[in-house]
Amino acid sequence: KMYATVVYEFGSREEMTPEKLRKLGFSESRALKIYDASRKSMGADLSEVDVERIRDFVNVILNLYELRDRLSEYLSQVMREVAPNITELVGPTLGARLLSLAGSLEDLAKMPASTIQVLGAEKALFRALRTGGRPPKHGVLFQYPEIHTAPKWQRGKIARAVxxxxxxxxxxxxxxxxxxADKLKKDLQERIAEIKELYAKPPAKPMPEKVKGPERPPFKRGRRGRGGR
Incomplete structure (x- = not known):
């Protein structure tokens, strides 16, 4: 978004100065880096017509960013009215995604925690049931920050707690x-801290068992007859 803003405001690199970049919200060090990079650029010079067309395109991008921000604000407002506890616990975006996958707030409220844990991973779950493989540890709950930033061996336990x-x-x-939600969030953070402390190290990998070949029956020496050779 900041790159698009710079292109829209200046159009041509000749119009760019560190002072103008700082007015757009850049720090002094970053403004100097951007300014130096623009002076070392090997790009071709653009005509006024080219600059205007680029600005038109960048304006569309900035409008899309603005639309996304408005929709995000609207979603947050609606979720706080419909499901305030869920919103406070996991945020409006993830909460809305869970409601969408469940079908409604009523359906989500009637689901057990084990089903909520794997919402969004139904294909992987049924494939595991069909083939006997490992079931998924989480679905869209992976978007929860404490889960996707945790080590792999902790994610399943944290997802279960969430x-x-x-x-x-x-x-x-x-x-x-x-x-x-305040009490739920406090209890959840305490449980996550406990999981990170108890399972700080990855579990030891089991030693692979040696595969034994098929046993051969013992060799029996045949008896010779009395007149045998």
Missing amino acids: ATKLAIAAKADYFTGRFI
Whole structure:
């Protein structure tokens, strides 16, 4: 977005100065780096017509950024009205995604934590059930910051803890309307800290067992007859 803003404001690199860059919100060191890079650029000179067409295109990009911000603000407002506990626990974007996958707040409130944990990973779950492979540890809950930044061996446990609190939050939003997200969030953070402390190191990998070949029956020497040679 900042790059598009710079292109729209200046158009040509000849119009760029460190002072003007600082007015756009850049720090002094970053403004100097951008200015130096523009002076070392080997790009061809652009005519006024080219600059105007580029500005038209960049204006479309900036309008899309503005539209995204407005939609994000609208989504946050609606989610805080519909599901305040879920929104406070995991944020409006992830909360809305969970509601979309579940079908409604009522359906999400009636789901067990184990189902909420794998929402969005249904294909992987059914493939694991069909083939006997490993089931997924999480679905869209992977977008939760504490999960996707955690080591792999901790993600399943953290996802289970988040899903448990989400199940409680969804029931509170749908059935009672009471706001209990503060306590849920505090308990969740304590549980995540406990998981990170208890499972700080990766589990030891089991030693592969030696594959034994098929056993051969013992060799029996045949008896010779009395008149045999």
